[in-house]
Amino acid sequence: MIGYIVSKSLRLILRHWKLHLSFALQMAAGVAAIYACATLYHSAAAQYRDMRAEIDGAVWDVYIAPERPASRPPLDYGQYVRLREAFPGAAFPFCIARAVHYTTDGADIHTAWMLFASDDFLAVVLDADRPGFERGSLAFAGDGVRGLLDGRYRPIQGDMAPERFAGSGPDVGEGGRLSVLPMDELGTGRTRLTHHRLEDVPTDRVALLPLAAYDPLFKPEDAGMFLLSVRFGSGTDGDEAIGAVAEILGLLLEWNGEDYAYSVGTARQRFLLSYGQVRNGAAVAAVIAGLCLAIVLIGLAAVAQLMFLRRRRAFAVSSALGARKGVLFAEMLLESALPSFAGGVAGAAVCSLSLSEFVQSVTIRQSPAIMAAAAAIALAPGCLAACALAFGFRRLRPLEILGRDPSWR
């Protein structure tokens, strides 16, 4: 019996394939749109949650921008050491980023990043503990930058000429001359690195240089936007953190006079802004797509119902031939739900693959709940139409339908 119902429904679907294909395509488009929006929203929300858990409100950002040509860097090594001493419970994971453009064979152009980093930067951002790195004479460079430093690649222009700190570069405080090691000596295991001035760059285009190497090289034109991150220990409460940040600002103002302007925000706010925008965009898109899909669903259900109403006579005949109402309902359900379900699932599957392939700004996280919801949405119009008809046919007697036939009067 089940086999007969399935084969009959499939036969009917094939017989009306144009109509059912149109249902399936509409469902594919609708479900794909909803799926994309929901997945983007879910991914952005999850990513935001992770980051928030990581920084937990204890990370503050001090944005430092030059007000006029400055004679000194926004934060030199000496000031950094004094900050560390003044706030032993805080870490200062920051770096000064400078871009250098170079060519490997004269035909291509690449950008490398020189990061004058604090030891806290290595510890917090790269999970690599190198105490004293910021005053040492050791640098770590990716393959691309090493080629630039040892003269294999030619620098074009950028924020800073690489010759300044190449193998024959200047003395670096007490550490003597700078020696450059491959990036993998740092043992970070990371292939990419993100910073507020960097857009997720590969580590082979990055050189991590000691902070102390920056000061002797400083020129007024080097001053640019600078972000000092301040991370407090887990035992620090919000009020203490605010007080400490105020003190840090006071010290910076005292040291740098009016060369630089300062603004403060929590790192959470920064993430909130960037990911909040993605989430809001996805949520608005989901609402719009949901409304469109609801209209499509109602339309499809109505069309399916009309299609079945035109077949009332066939249902009455089937009933006269011995089909129970449950069987007729199963036939209606299969015929109306299968194409839209197949379309919806196909749309969600294609969308799922495409999202992972094409969306780079957010790490896409596939959610079983969203997949299940997409499948449920895909089933909805068919079930809606079949249930509405089943409700209408609950008192179906073949006579009532066939009775309208002239031969039954």
Place this chain on the structure above:
Amino acid sequence: MALIELIEGKKSFRDGDRESVIFDRVGLTIDKGEFVSITGRSGSGKSTLLHILGCMDRLTSGTYRFKGAPVDGLGDAELARFRGRHFGFVFQSFHLIDEFTALQNVEAPMGYAGVPRRERRERALELLDRVGLADKAGHYPAQLSGGQQQRVAIARAFANGPEVIFADEPTGNLDRLSGEMIEELLLELNRQGTALVLVTHDERLARRARRVYVLEDGRLLDERSPGGP
């Protein structure tokens, strides 16, 4: 024992406060393999009586028995199964399912009765062969003439080996030649042992039945036909 027994059957409809009686105190019996015709004027209620005999409608009061067992207590689902197992129907307008081929139409009652696919197909082909349409098995109703469609409908009615065939004006929509062919086919199948209950206006056809009932003014009159078998 009679195959079908109707005792003191009454059918009426409520129209507001008024009760409209179609027929009352109707009694009839149909024996195994019997050919019975029901005639009467238009609107006399003969089709309603046929629906009740075919278990597609229920009596307002009275008793309906099949092989001595009352079927009044069966639910809708059981009644549908009962119809599929014991009865076959032939309609004036054929009522084939347009989306199905002749073969698939004949297979339908067997599908609902749970007959396996292979057996279903073999029997449907055999039935189509018996009504002379084996070569039209793959044709859709729209590709068949009225007479051919009615023959497919007859083959379908016989699909589950019913004990009774109910035919409501089976030749009413056909030309004379096709009508005669259908008439002979039904009578031939009746001679092979299936009871035939025929509702018709055609007095000549009705008189070929072994027993003729006339429904008149809500009463059923039993007139034995001298020309019957």
